[in-house]
Amino acid sequence: MKFIDAFSSNTGYVAHKWSHYLFIYDELLLPYIKNNKPVNLLEIGVQNGGSLQIWKKYLPAGSQIYGVDINEKCKTLNFPENVHFLCGDATDKKFLDREFKDIKFDVILDDGSHINKDVIKTFNTLFVNKLNDGGVYIVEDMHTSYWKGFGGGFRKRDTMIEFFKRLVDALTVPHIKKRPLFFSKKQYYALKEMNKYIKRISFYDSVCAIEKFGKVKYIDNFSLISGDKAEICDDVFLAPNISNPDTAQKTEQIRQAYENS
Numbered sequence: 001m002k003f004i005d006a007f008s009s010n011t012g013y014v015a016h017k018w019s020h021y022l023f024i025y026d027e028l029l030l031p032y033i034k035n036n037k038p039v040n041l042l043e044i045g046v047q048n049g050g051s052l053q054i055w056k057k058y059l060p061a062g063s064q065i066y067g068v069d070i071n072e073k074c075k076t077l078n079f080p081e082n083v084h085f086l087c088g089d090a091t092d093k094k095f096l097d098r099e100f101k102d103i104k105f106d107v108i109l110d111d112g113s114h115i116n117k118d119v120i121k122t123f124n125t126l127f128v129n130k131l132n133d134g135g136v137y138i139v140e141d142m143h144t145s146y147w148k149g150f151g152g153g154f155r156k157r158d159t160m161i162e163f164f165k166r167l168v169d170a171l172t173v174p175h176i177k178k179r180p181l182f183f184s185k186k187q188y189y190a191l192k193e194m195n196k197y198i199k200r201i202s203f204y205d206s207v208c209a210i211e212k213f214g215k216v217k218y219i220d221n222f223s224l225i226s227g228d229k230a231e232i233c234d235d236v237f238l239a240p241n242i243s244n245p246d247t248a249q250k251t252e253q254i255r256q257a258y259e260n261s
């Protein structure tokens with residue numbers, strides 16, 4: 001089933017999404033849908049409850065769908081089996097830890113307050129600790145990064161868009177040979193730590209998706225060669241050869257991080 005079909009056939013509780021998101025979900029959640037693999041999904045921001053109903057219809061049978069909303073009125077909504085509502089503040093780490101003590105998610109979707117500092121705080125609480133390996137964290141309505149009322153402003157440093165743009169450095173940080181002086185040790189090591197987890201960051205109009213490796217990556221990527229003739233440039237022999245038994249263990253670690261993730 002395509003998300004647009006689940007969305008357009010929704011009856012009862014209202015869901016509210018931007019048109020292009022309907023296609024982004026298909027793209028990001030394809031591995032789960034294709035393999036018919038049940039998913040644990042958390043949506044921050046329930047409002048009228050329609051999107052939780054749609055996730056239930058769209059995701060493979062047996063999926064568990066959790067919704068968090070700060071609005072007490074949402075407690076009156078009735079949801080079908082495997083859809084769970086929790087009333088609370090998604091920026092409150094104690095609330096999240098208490099409610100989701102033994103639960104981790106394959107998909108986390110932040111469609112909550114859209115206030116820049118809230119989104120960053122919730123991401124910092126949930127991404128490493130509550131998103132399963134191979135999972136995806138999706139932030140919606142990031143246009144509020146540019147809206148003053150949400151703590152936004154064009155190229156303003158503490159907005160979510162600037163936060164996630166800076167997180168892109170985590171993908172390639174091992175290649176920075178020396179810590180830049182303007183960058184504190186704490187910031188530098190935090191970025192290096194994130195390098196172990198983040199496989200890919202995708203930006204769309206108003207959406208950012210941060211995907212986790214299938215397995216935490218314990219070694220840095222490395223350049224390597226195969227073959228034994230280098231007639232144009234023999235500098236390449238400085239790199240380990242994948243066919244050499246000495247390289248096998250390192251190659252296997254990289255394979256585990258990337259394959260099937």
Ligand SMILES: C[S@@+](CC[C@H](N)C(=O)[O-])C[C@H]1O[C@@H](n2cnc3c(N)ncnc32)[C@H](O)[C@@H]1O
Nearest residue numbers: 015016045047051069070071089090111112113
């Ligand atoms: C945009 S609506 C959610 C729409 C819904 N996901 C949908 O697709 O139809 C945002 C919701 O986030 C809730 N919210 C705002 N701040 C929150 C917070 N700190 N924690 C949890 N929910 C919050 C609001 O009460 C509101 O119902």
